[in-house]
Amino acid sequence: MGLVAVLRAMVIILPLPFLLKQFRYSRANVLSHSYCLHQEVMKMGCSDITVNSIYGLFTKLLTMGLDSLLIFLSYVMILKTVLSIASHAECLRALNTCVSHLCAVLLFYTPEISLSVIHRFGKGSSPLLQVLLGYISLLLPPLMNPIVYSVKSKHLRVRIIRVFIK
Incomplete structure (x- = not known):
């Protein structure tokens, strides 16, 4: 599966530099992001x-x-299997885990898709918004992942709530 993922990425991404190489560039070569977008x-x-x-x-x-x-x-397959064989408590536990996973996936995909749409269709959008979304798409998923998964633990959830209440 890892090899398939690497090959898929290479096949899809490899043409991009060659497509960019055919352009003539006459504007300033200054990028607004700290990485090549x-x-x-x-x-x-x-x-x-x-x-x-x-x-x-x-x-x-x-x-x-x-x-x-x-x-x-x-x-869908995981939930179908869990809901058909597990007890009520196990079903709730499985749903809790699935919700955490789905939140982590949404945290990864939402800024990435938003950045892509704004760069392509947001002609009048602020350059600051584009830079901010670029950094959010890089930093938000790895920073929020531990928080999303730690909220599942009752002990950690109570401590996090205690920190924000003080």
Whole structure:
């Protein structure tokens, strides 16, 4: 499965630098993000970027859409199995775990999709918003993952609530 994931990423992402290389660049080569974002480099080109924009959006939707669909189907199968054989307490525990996993997935995908949509369709959007969403999509998932999973534990949940109440 790991090899399939690596091969899929290579097949989908590898054409992007070659598509960017065919452009002529005459504007300032200053990126607003601290990392090389495809949409931003694409907008620096003086040539027609329609094909590149469509391919970039297609890859984003294909990878995230396919991943989301597979995650959803796996949770449907897990919940179907758990709800058919488990007791009421075990069902609640399984649902609690599934909700945490789904929250973590949403925390990862939502900023990433928002950034992609704003870069492609938000012509009048603030550059500050684009930079802020870029950093949120990089930093939010790894920072929030421990919090999402620790809220499940009653002991940790009580301590977190105690910190915010003081």
